[in-house]
Amino acid sequence: MCFAVFVNGRFCKDAKLANADDFYASGFNVSGMPTPTNLGFSVNALNVNRMPGLNTLGISMARADLEPFGLISPHIHPRATELILVLEGTIYVGFVVPDTRNPFKSRLFDKILHPGDAFVIPQSMVHIQYNMGTTNATHLSSFNSQNPGVHMIPYQLFGSNPPILDDVLVKGFQLDKKVIEHLRAQFS
Amino acid sequence: MCFAVFVNGRFCKDAKLANADDFYASGFNVSGMPTPTNLGFSVNALNVNRMPGLNTLGISMARADLEPFGLISPHIHPRATELILVLEGTIYVGFVVPDTRNPFKSRLFDKILHPGDAFVIPQSMVHIQYNMGTTNATHLSSFNSQNPGVHMIPYQLFGSNPPILDDVLVKGFQLDKKVIEHLRAQFS
Amino acid sequence: MCFAVFVNGRFCKDAKLANADDFYASGFNVSGMPTPTNLGFSVNALNVNRMPGLNTLGISMARADLEPFGLISPHIHPRATELILVLEGTIYVGFVVPDTRNPFKSRLFDKILHPGDAFVIPQSMVHIQYNMGTTNATHLSSFNSQNPGVHMIPYQLFGSNPPILDDVLVKGFQLDKKVIEHLRAQFS
Amino acid sequence: MCFAVFVNGRFCKDAKLANADDFYASGFNVSGMPTPTNLGFSVNALNVNRMPGLNTLGISMARADLEPFGLISPHIHPRATELILVLEGTIYVGFVVPDTRNPFKSRLFDKILHPGDAFVIPQSMVHIQYNMGTTNATHLSSFNSQNPGVHMIPYQLFGSNPPILDDVLVKGFQLDKKVIEHLRAQFS
Amino acid sequence: MCFAVFVNGRFCKDAKLANADDFYASGFNVSGMPTPTNLGFSVNALNVNRMPGLNTLGISMARADLEPFGLISPHIHPRATELILVLEGTIYVGFVVPDTRNPFKSRLFDKILHPGDAFVIPQSMVHIQYNMGTTNATHLSSFNSQNPGVHMIPYQLFGSNPPILDDVLVKGFQLDKKVIEHLRAQFS
Amino acid sequence: MCFAVFVNGRFCKDAKLANADDFYASGFNVSGMPTPTNLGFSVNALNVNRMPGLNTLGISMARADLEPFGLISPHIHPRATELILVLEGTIYVGFVVPDTRNPFKSRLFDKILHPGDAFVIPQSMVHIQYNMGTTNATHLSSFNSQNPGVHMIPYQLFGSNPPILDDVLVKGFQLDKKVIEHLRAQFS
Structure with missing residues (x-):
C-alpha cells in the first residue's frame, strides 16, 4: 500500500482495498530456515513478501540465528544501513572502513556484542557477524530500505x-x- | 561519522578520528526509565545521543516496555515509518488511515500482537500501542530516520x-x- | 505529465500527448463546497484531480474560506509543509512544537494574521486555523507535495x-x- | 529552524531558541519594489530572508504585480516548480516544452489567465508572464524550494x-x- | 533493469531476464549524426535507448564533436549537472551565474579547454561550447541523470x-x- | 560552490567569491600515478580536491590506465553507479548480480570492451576491469556522486x-x- 504516489512493479494496493493484515506479519520469535551452507546460521527475513504493506515504506527487518561458531560470511547490503541488536548469546561483529585517501588501506571497526548491545553497519560496508560463544546466538537487524539486498x-x-x-x-x-x-x- | 559529505550541527567526525565505539551502544536488554506519567510505559531509545555514528545514517531504534494496561497514548512520528516487533506479552496496536477523498472519515487498522509478531506504522500516521494483557509486554521499534520525532x-x-x-x-x-x-x- | 521518468498509478501522459489544459485549472476566486460539518469552513483544493499536469511535480495549493468563528480543527499534513497567505479577514494560526528532549512537553507557536501576512507550518506539525473576526476570512495555502494529505x-x-x-x-x-x-x- | 538535522550555512536555529516570529512574515498585500527595468513588473518575494523559519523547509512564495503590458521576460527557475494563481487582471502565461527526441523543436503551452485561474510551470522550463490587459494584474507564485533561483x-x-x-x-x-x-x- | 524497486514507463526488466547486453553500448569512438542545423556540431548520446540497463541508474553520457567554429548554442540541461572532458581540439566553454540578490545581473564563468581539461556546468545553468580552433574538437560529457534533457x-x-x-x-x-x-x- | 543551500564540511564558497577556476581541472590526457601495488593500473581521479566547484554537484570522474594484464581487482563503489567508456585497448569488465531470492547464487555480467564501447556498473556491485590485451588500455569512468568511494x-x-x-x-x-x-x- 502506498499513501503517496502509486508505484508499480510490486503491487501497490489502492488504500481503499488495504486492511490491517497488509501491515502485519508473524513468526519472528523463531529462527528461519537454515541456509543451504555449512556456515551455521539462518535468517528469518521480514520483507515485502511477508508484509505487503511495507511496499514503498523504506524499512525492513531480519532475525538472524547463529549456531556456536556460526558465521555470516563477509557481505554487504548495497541499499541499506543495518542496525543490529543482540537478543541472545555473544556475537562478534565488524565492518571494514576504507581509508578515504588510500583505497589499499582500511581499518576494521569490530566489537563483541552481548544481549542488549547494538551496533550499526553503514550502507555498503563489508561486514561479518560471528558467534564466538558455545551457545546459540540471535540478533535482530533493522534496515532502512524495503529491499536492502545482500x-x-x-x-x-x-x-x-x-x-x-x-x-x-x-x-x-x-x-x-x-x-x-x-x-x-x-x-x- | 559521515562517509559521504560532512554535515554540521550534530558533530560529524572525520572518519579518521572515528572508532568502533562510535557505532556501538548497550543497555537495550532492559527497560528505559519510566515516563513521568501514569500511562505505564517506558522507552529505551537508541539514537544519536547513545550511538554517535548514527549521525546521517537514517536509522534508529527504541525498546518500549508496557506494564499491564500500559498505553502509549495516540501519537505520530513526523519523520519516520515505525516497524514494531513484539518480544514479550500481548500488545494491541492500531493506526488511523484517512479516507483520501473525505478527511472527516477514516479507518482504523488494528491488530493484537503476540511475541514474534510484527506490524508497521507508516510515517506520520496517528497510532497507539496498548498492553491488553496482565503481564508486562515489550516491543522493539525500528525507524528509518535518525530522528523520528514524537x-x-x-x-x-x-x-x-x-x-x-x-x-x-x-x-x-x-x-x-x-x-x-x-x-x-x-x-x- | 512527467518530464523525467514515467510513473504509473496516477496516469502519466506521454509529453507528446499533453497540452496546456493539463497545466491549467480555474475557479479559485471563489470558495469551495462547505464541509459536511458545523465547523464553518470550506476548502477549494488545487490538486492533481483538477490539474493533471501536477502529477510528479511535488506541489499543490488550496484556498480556505472561514466563516466568522470558523475553525479548521487540529490537523496535520503528513507529506507537506504548508505556507499560508491571508487574503481577507483575521485568522489565528498556531502549530505545536514538541520539546525534542521531552515528548510530554511542547510549545505553541501562534500568531494573529491579517491580509498580506504569511505563516509556515512545518510538515506533520499539529496545527489549527481559526477565524477570530466577525467577517469572512480567506487564506491560500501552498504545499510542497502533490498530495499533502490531511x-x-x-x-x-x-x-x-x-x-x-x-x-x-x-x-x-x-x-x-x-x-x-x-x-x-x-x-x- | 530545522526540526530534523541541523544544517549550516543559512543559520539553523536550535528549536529551543525559535519562536513564532521565525515562521511569520508580512506585507504581501501590496506589491514589491519595482524592478530596475522598463519591463513593468515588481516582485514581492517571501523567502528565508523574510521568514527565517523557511530554512530547510523546501517551500517559498512570491507575489508579482504587472502594469498594463508589463512582462516578466523569458526566464527559468532552476530549482523549483512554480504554481501560479491569478488574483487580479488578465495574465498571459506560457512555457516551452522540448521535443524529447529533437531538441531543435519545441511546443509552447500557453494560456490566458483570469482571477482564480491557476497554471503550473515545471522546474527549469523557459516561461513568461505578460499582462495583456489595460489594468494592473497580480499573481501569486508558489515554489517547492526555499531558494528557487531565477x-x-x-x-x-x-x-x-x-x-x-x-x-x-x-x-x-x-x-x-x-x-x-x-x-x-x-x-x- | 532495476535492482531496487521496479519502475514502469520505461520498461524495467526483471533482474532474472536481464543480461550483460542490457548494460553495454558501442559506437562512441566516432561522432554522432550531424544535427540538422548549420551550427557545426554533432552529438552521440549514450542514454537508455542505447543501453537499456541505464534505466533508474541516474547517469548517462554523450560525445560531442565540433567542426572548426562549431557551436553548441546557448542551452540548459534541466535535470543534470554536466561534467565535460576534452579529448581533442580547443573548446571554449562558459556558463552564466546569476547574482543571487539581483536577477538582472550575472557573471560568466568561462574557460578555454585543451585535451585533458575538464569543466563542470551545474544543473540548469545556461551554457555554451564553442570550437575556437581550426581543427575538429571532441569532448565527452557525463550527466548525473538518465535523462538530462536539453x-x-x-x-x-x-x-x-x-x-x-x-x-x-x-x-x-x-x-x-x-x-x-x-x-x-x-x-x- | 553551492548554488542551493550552503553545506559545511567541505568548504562551500559563497557564489560571490567563486570563479571559473573552481569549475576547472586539467591533466586528464595522461595517466595518474601508478598504484603502490603490482596490479598494473593507475587512476587519475577528478574529484572535489581537483575541482572545488564539484562540491554538492553529485558527479565526478576518473581515468584509469591498465598495463597489459593490468587488473583493477574486485571492488565496489558504495555511493555511485559507474559508467565506463573505453578510449584505448581491450578491457574485460564484469559485475556480479545477486539472485534476489538466493544470496548464495549469483550471475556474472561480463563483456570484452574495445575503444568506443561503454558499460555500466550499478551502485555497490562487485566488479573488475582487466586488460586482456598486450597493449596499454585506457577507460574513463563517470560517477553520479562527488565521492563514490572505493x-x-x-x-x-x-x-x-x-x-x-x-x-x-x-x-x-x-x-x-x-x-x-x-x-x-x-x-x-
Missing part, C-alpha cells in the same frame, strides 16, 4: 555463473589456480 | 505552553470549557 | 471505523467513558 | 560580466554583430 | 510551435518586430 | 588494521590458516 562476497567472487576469469582471480587474490579451483568448489 | 497528541493539544485558545479547543472537540480545563490539568 | 485529529481519534478501543481512549485522554461516547457521537 | 534569459545572454564572446552570440542567434551590440546595451 | 534557448524562444506572442518577444528582447521575424525564420 | 575487496578482507579474526576468514573462505596468512601478507 552480496555474499565469497559466493559472488568464487561461485558466480559464469565464473569470473581464472586470470582475474589468480591475479586479484595472488593465489595459485589450484586454490582458486578449491574456492570455486566451495562456493558454487 | 508528537504525543493529548499532550500537544491540551498541554502546550502557551495553551491553545479555549475557543479553538471547545469548538474543535465539541466539549464544554470545563472538560477542556480538566484535560489541560491532566496533560500540562 | 489528518483531522478529532475525527481520526473519535470517528474512525472501527472505533479505537474504549480503554485506549479513556486512558489516553483521562476522560470518562461517557465523554468518549459524546466525542464519538460528534465525530463519527 | 535566470532572466535576455539578461544572462546579453548582460553578463564579462560578456559572452561576440562570435558565440552572432552564430548562436544568427544576428549581425550590430544587433548583438544593441542587445548588450539593453541588458547590461 | 533546452536549446534560441530554438525554444524563436522556434516554438505555436510561437511565443510577438509582443512578448519584442518587449522581452527590445528588438524590432522585423528582427523577431528574422529570428523566427532562423530557428523554426 | 572498497578494494581483497585489501579490505585481508589487509585491514586490525585484521579480521583468523577464525572468521578460515571459515568464511574455507581456506587453511596458512593460506589466510599468505593472503594477509599480500594485501597488508
